Amino acid sequence: MPSLKRFLQPWKRSSPPAPGTEPTSRAQSRSRATTPTPPVPDSATSSNGFAEQTSTSPRLDHQMPNSQLAEMESQQPAGSSEQTGKRPEPVRLDTLVDLVNSAVAVSAEEVQLDDIIIAVMGPTGTGKTTFIQAAAGTNDVGLDVGHSLSAGTTGVRCVKIPIPGTHSNLVLVDTPGFDDPDKSDAEILEIIAKWLESTYRRQILLTGLVYLHRITDIRHDVGIQNTMNVFQRLAGPNAFERVALVTTMWNDLRDKQIGVEREEQLMNNHWRPMIIRKAMTGRFDSQSRDTAVKVIRDIAEKNNKTVLLQLQDELVNKKKSLPSTSAGKVAFTLEEAMKWRLRQLGTALKAN
Numbered sequence: 567m568p569s570l571k572r573f574l575q576p577w578k579r580s581s582p583p584a585p586g587t588e589p590t591s592r593a594q595s596r597s598r599a600t601t602p603t604p605p606v607p608d609s610a611t612s613s614n615g616f617a618e619q620t621s622t623s624p625r626l627d628h629q630m631p632n633s634q635l636a637e638m639e640s641q642q643p644a645g646s647s648e649q650t651g652k653r654p655e656p657v658r659l660d661t662l663v664d665l666v667n668s669a670v671a672v673s674a675e676e677v678q679l680d681d682i683i684i685a686v687m688g689p690t691g692t693g694k695t696t697f698i699q700a701a702a703g704t705n706d707v708g709l710d711v712g713h714s715l716s717a718g719t720t721g722v723r724c725v726k727i728p729i730p731g732t733h734s735n736l737v738l739v740d741t742p743g744f745d746d747p748d749k750s751d752a753e754i755l756e757i758i759a760k761w762l763e764s765t766y767r768r769q770i771l772l773t774g775l776v777y778l779h780r781i782t783d784i785r786h787d788v789g790i791q792n793t794m795n796v797f798q799r800l801a802g803p804n805a806f807e808r809v810a811l812v813t814t815m816w817n818d819l820r821d822k823q824i825g826v827e828r829e830e831q832l833m834n835n836h837w838r839p840m841i842i843r844k845a846m847t848g849r850f851d852s853q854s855r856d857t858a859v860k861v862i863r864d865i866a867e868k869n870n871k872t873v874l875l876q877l878q879d880e881l882v883n884k885k886k887s888l889p890s891t892s893a894g895k896v897a898f899t900l901e902e903a904m905k906w907r908l909r910q911l912g913t914a915l916k917a918n
């Protein structure tokens with residue numbers, strides 16, 4: 567493994583806003599305490615720059631706030647303080663990823679506040695589980711790769727790799743894929759939303775997200791575009807600088823130039839709204855572990871920030887129902903939203 571030219575700065579977790587309160591800027595947080603934001607009516611929407619996706623079934627409003635990116639937090643020099651205690655030493659990520667024998671599957675409850683957490687998302691069959699296995703350097707981490715007609719990952723699963731010399735871990739999160747033949751996008755979003763909500767209620771935030779796309783796809787069809795629409799609204803514009811857009815299955819292409827042309831089309835069209843907001847791009851070849859490791863490095867070494875996703879903010883702070891969130895309005899059809907609300911009502915009545 568070639569040595570890095572640069573090292574991770576001492577890892578300083580951003581203190582997340584207490585769940586149930588609206589995030590404020592750093593300047594505001596110094597002058598006043600954070601106060602809860604009143605719930606936003608489910609019918610409230612805001613304009614965006616994204617084109618609506620046409621689908622065969624009626625879908626809810628596809629609007630997205632056009633908020634500006636939060637200013638990137640400047641890195642602070644290493645040091646120690648009698649008041650705050652000694653900071654951890656800088657972490658060499660090439661050393662981290664070499665410790666493949668330490669990679670283990672963990673539950674959501676075992677994820678810690680100071681872990682580096684990177685979630686992997688995208689359509690089903692894009693290689694999310696394979697990517698995580700490659701980054702971890704082992705297939706023996708309790709994850710199953712889907713090679714049959716049915717989809718692979720059915721729930722949210724985590725793989726932990728301890729960071730030497732610290733009490734922290736690198737946690738890679740495997741999520742079920744959208745555009746699944748066996749489950750609707752609404753069902754997939756509900757699975758992911760429950761995990762994101764539960765972690766945020768424990769004041770745990772993600773370090774970044776990886777979105778995978780098959781470079782072998784000839785057309786950017788409705789299902790793929792709808793998945794991208796859901797992902798964009800799940801993350802929110804303020805999280806785009808923590809996103810890596812990664813193409814997969816380059817080893818399946820006979821003509822690499824075709825892949826290069828498709829990649830350019832993605833960057834200039836479908837991915838452009840995210841790239842102009844500082845999203846990263848990359849490639850993953852399943853026959854080259856280094857390509858997966860590079861993506862993880864690019865996210866972890868960019869800066870020390872964690873990020874509150876738009877979906878987490880809407881569910882916890884703004885107390886929206888899942889179908890009424892920005893992502894929910896894309897993933898749920900009108901019929902699915904009605905069934906979801908009836909199911910929630912039935913659960914509430916049984917509880918009483």
